[in-house]
Amino acid sequence: MLEVFTWLADWLIYGLAGLNPASKLGASLHFFVEDTTKIFALLVVMIYIIALARASLDLERVRHYIQQKNRFAGYGLGAGFGAITPFCSCSSIPLFLGFTSAGIPLGITMAFLFTSPIINEVAVIMLWSLLGWEFTLVYVVIGMAVGIGGGMILDTLKGERWLKDFAAKAYQQAAETPHNDDSPPDAKTLTMKDRHVFARDELKEIVGQIWKWVIIGVGLGAALHGFVPDSWFADNLGSGQWWNVPLAVLAGLPLYSNATAVIPVMESLILKGLPVGTTLAFCMSTVAASFPEFIMLKQVMQWRLLGIIFVILLANFMVVGWLINLLSPWLFSGTLI
Amino acid sequence: MKKIEVLGTGCKKCVNTAEQIQSVADHLGIEVTVEKVTDPGTIMSYKVMSTPGVAIDGKLVHSGSVPNHDKIETLLKN
Numbered sequence: 001m002l003e004v005f006t007w008l009a010d011w012l013i014y015g016l017a018g019l020n021p022a023s024k025l026g027a028s029l030h031f032f033v034e035d036t037t038k039i040f041a042l043l044v045v046m047i048y049i050i051a052l053a054r055a056s057l058d059l060e061r062v063r064h065y066i067q068q069k070n071r072f073a074g075y076g077l078g079a080g081f082g083a084i085t086p087f088c089s090c091s092s093i094p095l096f097l098g099f100t101s102a103g104i105p106l107g108i109t110m111a112f113l114f115t116s117p118i119i120n121e122v123a124v125i126m127l128w129s130l131l132g133w134e135f136t137l138v139y140v141v142i143g144m145a146v147g148i149g150g151g152m153i154l155d156t157l158k159g160e161r162w163l164k165d166f167a168a169k170a171y172q173q174a175a176e177t178p179h180n181d182d183s184p185p186d187a188k189t190l191t192m193k194d195r196h197v198f199a200r201d202e203l204k205e206i207v208g209q210i211w212k213w214v215i216i217g218v219g220l221g222a223a224l225h226g227f228v229p230d231s232w233f234a235d236n237l238g239s240g241q242w243w244n245v246p247l248a249v250l251a252g253l254p255l256y257s258n259a260t261a262v263i264p265v266m267e268s269l270i271l272k273g274l275p276v277g278t279t280l281a282f283c284m285s286t287v288a289a290s291f292p293e294f295i296m297l298k299q300v301m302q303w304r305l306l307g308i309i310f311v312i313l314l315a316n317f318m319v320v321g322w323l324i325n326l327l328s329p330w331l332f333s334g335t336l337i
Numbered sequence: 338m339k340k341i342e343v344l345g346t347g348c349k350k351c352v353n354t355a356e357q358i359q360s361v362a363d364h365l366g367i368e369v370t371v372e373k374v375t376d377p378g379t380i381m382s383y384k385v386m387s388t389p390g391v392a393i394d395g396k397l398v399h400s401g402s403v404p405n406h407d408k409i410e411t412l413l414k415n
Contacts, residue, residue: 059401299346
């Protein structure tokens with residue numbers, strides 16, 4: 001079904017514009033047209049459908065649900081809801097405090113916040129259409145693992161010691177009051193029309209936010225695709241020495257971007273032969289460890305806790321990179337590369 | 338005189354919300370003071386988890402989105 005976009009790009013770039021498929025410009029433009037049309041078409045359809053389904057999900061209910069579960073299920077749920085809940089990074093602080101003041105452990109709240117930027121419907125749709133379902137699955141599992149692992153480490157270190165006073169106090173109070181008999185907040189009752197209105201608004205909002213990132217990301221990916229020689233990474237970075245992964249993580253740090261812009265770049269890097277684990281480490285570091293986000297969290301945390309979280313994240317990305325590089329011969333049985 | 342607080346840590350949506358409430362209030366001829374609240378502790382005390390939130394005279398009436406024109410009218414008239 002998706003070949004339609006390849007044909008469209010063939011027709012536009014090689015046919016109508018008359019560019020040579022073997023030329024750098026031709027290859028770049030073809031990549032750009034194929035990917036942007038494909039991504040936008042899929043996004044519009046899928047965001048609408050997903051929003052229809054998720055119109056009744058709200059954070060109060062999510063919180064209640066997480067609260068009722070035991071700690072270990074909590075990490076998984078935290079990361080899982082982080083992935084599916086629509087969430088704007090400017091809500092990080094209220095969400096953090098909302099969870100904390102309900103007595104949800106720091107690690108579970110952070111599992112939510114770690115996973116949230118890495119996995120969302122836009123990222124999944126783009127990965128699926130550009131890199132196939134195997135890669136998408138690996139990406140989702142890793143995103144969840146980074147969140148769950150990071151959260152567990154934080155709780156093991158008793159990270160809540162280093163919250164700002166008012167947040168620590170709110171957490172303590174909630175932890176001391178039992179909340180077993182709470183009934184869940186009422187579910188919204190929605191008609192099909194309500195859902196449609198919600199989905200339409202959501203579609204407008206999300207596409208309005210991300211369209212420029214798609215263009216930037218695909219543009220960069222296309223430039224890489226057309227203008228960087230196929231053997232460049234192999235020649236200059238070797239074929240996956242261990243230090244490539246930390247290097248990729250560090251390189252991704254100052255680049256603050258969202259998953260939407262990074263995924264087309266990832267596609268290009270992988271096609272150019274950069275090992276999958278190294279590419280993923282770079283991508284996660286760009287998406288999930290962003291300075292603006294950290295500065296925001298400073299409002300509720302002491303520097304020490306922020307520092308610890310930062311180090312945990314970077315360490316997780318490196319482990320992911322090494323692990324996937326090690327496992328990639330078994331994970332992707334020749335379909336990808 | 339209604340005291341309106343727009344709760345949010347300072348994103349664009351919160352600014353939009355504050356501006357729209359002011360303009361609807363002017364339009365309806367209702368006297369209001371619109372104040373943007375960015376302090377995390379205060380936002381927490383309103384139990385808001387998704388911003389922007391709107392409180393009128395100390396009572397939370399809306400959260401999670403920029404309220405549309407009709408919603409603002411209803412909120413202000415009550």
